[in-house]
Amino acid sequence: xxxxxxxxxxxxxxxxxxxxxxxxxxxxxxxxxxxxxxxxxxxxxxxxxxxxxxxxxxxxxxxxxxxxxxxxxxxxxxxxxxxxxxxxxxxxxxxxxxxxxxxxxxxxxxxxxxxxxxxxxxxxxxxxxxxxxxxxxxxxxxxxxxxxxxxxxxxxxxxxxxxxxxxxxxxxxxxxxxxxxxxxxxxxxxxxxxxxxxxxxxxxxxxxxxxxxxxxxxxxxxxxxxxxxxxxxxxxxxxxxxxxxxxxxxxxxxx
Amino acid sequence: xxxxxxxxxxxxxxxxxxxxxxxxxxxxxxxxxxxxxxxxxxxxxxxxxxxxxxxxxxxxxxxxxxxxxxxxxxxxxxxxxxxxxxxxxxxxxxxxxxxxxxxxxxxxxxxxxxxxxxxxxxxxxxxxxxxxxxxxxxxxxxxxxxxxxxxxxxxxxxxxxxxxxxxxxxxxxxxxxxxxxxxxxxxxxxxxxxxxxxxxxxxxxxxxxxxxxxxxxxxxxxxxxxxxxxxxxxxxxxxxxxxxxxxxxxxxxxxxxxxxxxxxxxxxxxxxxxxxxxxxxxxxxxxxxxxxxxxxxxxxxxxxx
Numbered sequence: 117x118x119x120x121x122x123x124x125x126x127x128x129x130x131x132x133x134x135x136x137x138x139x140x141x142x143x144x145x146x147x148x149x150x151x152x153x154x155x156x157x158x159x160x161x162x163x164x165x166x167x168x169x170x171x172x173x174x175x176x177x178x179x180x181x182x183x184x185x186x187x188x189x190x191x192x193x194x195x196x197x198x199x200x201x202x203x204x205x206x207x208x209x210x211x212x213x214x215x216x217x218x219x220x221x222x223x224x225x226x227x228x229x230x231x232x233x234x235x236x237x238x239x240x241x242x243x244x245x246x247x248x249x250x251x252x253x254x255x256x257x258x259x260x261x262x263x264x265x266x267x268x269x270x271x272x273x274x275x276x277x278x279x280x281x282x283x284x285x286x287x288x289x290x291x292x293x294x295x296x297x298x299x300x301x302x303x304x305x306x307x308x309x310x311x312x313x314x315x316x317x318x319x320x321x322x323x324x325x326x327x328x329x330x331x332x333x334x335x336x337x338x339x340x341x342x343x344x345x346x347x348x349x350x351x352x353x354x355x356x357x358x359x360x361x362x363x364x365x366x367x368x369x370x371x
Numbered sequence: 372x373x374x375x376x377x378x379x380x381x382x383x384x385x386x387x388x389x390x391x392x393x394x395x396x397x398x399x400x401x402x403x404x405x406x407x408x409x410x411x412x413x414x415x416x417x418x419x420x421x422x423x424x425x426x427x428x429x430x431x432x433x434x435x436x437x438x439x440x441x442x443x444x445x446x447x448x449x450x451x452x453x454x455x456x457x458x459x460x461x462x463x464x465x466x467x468x469x470x471x472x473x474x475x476x477x478x479x480x481x482x483x484x485x486x487x488x489x490x491x492x493x494x495x496x497x498x499x500x501x502x503x504x505x506x507x508x509x510x511x512x513x514x515x516x517x518x519x520x521x522x523x524x525x526x527x528x529x530x531x532x533x534x535x536x537x538x539x540x541x542x543x544x545x546x547x548x549x550x551x552x553x554x555x556x557x558x559x560x561x562x563x564x565x566x567x568x569x570x571x572x573x574x575x576x577x578x579x580x581x582x583x584x585x586x587x588x589x590x591x592x593x594x595x596x597x598x599x600x601x602x603x604x605x606x607x608x609x610x611x612x613x614x615x616x617x618x619x620x621x622x623x624x625x626x627x628x629x630x631x632x633x634x635x636x637x638x639x640x641x642x643x644x645x646x647x648x649x650x651x652x653x654x655x656x657x658x659x660x661x662x663x664x665x666x667x668x669x670x671x672x673x674x675x676x
Binding site for chain 2: 120123124127130131134135198201202203204205206207208209210211212366
């Protein structure tokens, strides 16, 4: 199964690289977000509740997560294209497991988000980012970004298989955009005033991803319990999405 | 080779394929003939594991299409009605990828790709992206992709629909060659009566989800009786007299006579000569699959391109 998954991931990457406009706009947008958030909002970090952390470190996870939400849709789009060209049916006719067939575009989507995350970090460093916990803070953030990226690419692939429609697949990922903002996006939880937003933030899985990243990015000492929560949320979501996608693979023929 | 037992597919309570049973022998060319929307593609999709079966069962080389799907996929090559080609990859890349997905080593996959490009006459185009291919080239690449793992059974879903007569002939030649040289069993669907007649060892006729007849072309034609003679004569009076003399009927301006081969023909010619009647046309018609279809369903057969 792993050999086939690897072959299909490589194929999806090759196809992505041959369609640069499928990923370049989102790369630019996510880097742009970071620039705007930092320049426009960094003043609030002088509030005592921030405890003296740099706002750039605080907002970096938002940029990574929103970049993932915007970019992961690409995996679903690529899949709809395969269904429309009939190539997906050709893949279903091979003895390869359905899981491998859906994992290919998911892993390619995840790697795309990995590159995107590196670029966001690059932009961060240009803006003067320094990570108090050092290199481990950097790597732990990447791990969490990969997990969330896989889950989200899986979600978009699953929606693509279920709807077999490019617009629906795109809309399906856009639905998740508000999730980014129903969270501790711009300020810590203690600063959220509206009770409903606090509840939303608590239920929202992206909160745990962003808080997990902040746990390793903000201070010299890493808050392992918060980070672990983030990893667990990412892992559970990823597995659920692989299953969701694989279950919808069968019969996903052109309408 | 293929055994189908009361296979049924329901969509929203409507039976698109309704309890069909048939078998295809090893090395046979079997045609599934029917008009548009008869349930041909749905049957192919079930037999090739692409969609779930509502009820009934089928085996391919003894492998059950519901329980041993992976084994079934190793046995079959499938060219669906629409080609299954990723336009962003080159012909060679697609063939190599296909080989690898069927478990070939990289070297073997490349070797097989080169061989197949040659076979379908695309050697010069292997390094170009498939998106730049013409419709005919894509069909040929698609056929090559179905042959990568040397399947023992080939499913061709309307392989010639929409093709011009020359391309249709080309596909027929290729199908016969695969059947004769490699002994490949071929299951093909078609809406063209002539195609089934020319190509298939045996034919099953499907209409409205139901199998309505099965047999060799000759057997099917024999179902619908006999040869006939179609005549058009000068003059209305003589036409009517002629019709009565031979117990014929009039259909769309033609006088149609039941025929017993050359004996009837001799009598007709003698009659025309003696009565000094001029025939504008006189044709001997063999029974056709068209007639069989009309007889069985009470409706004319419609082909669409």
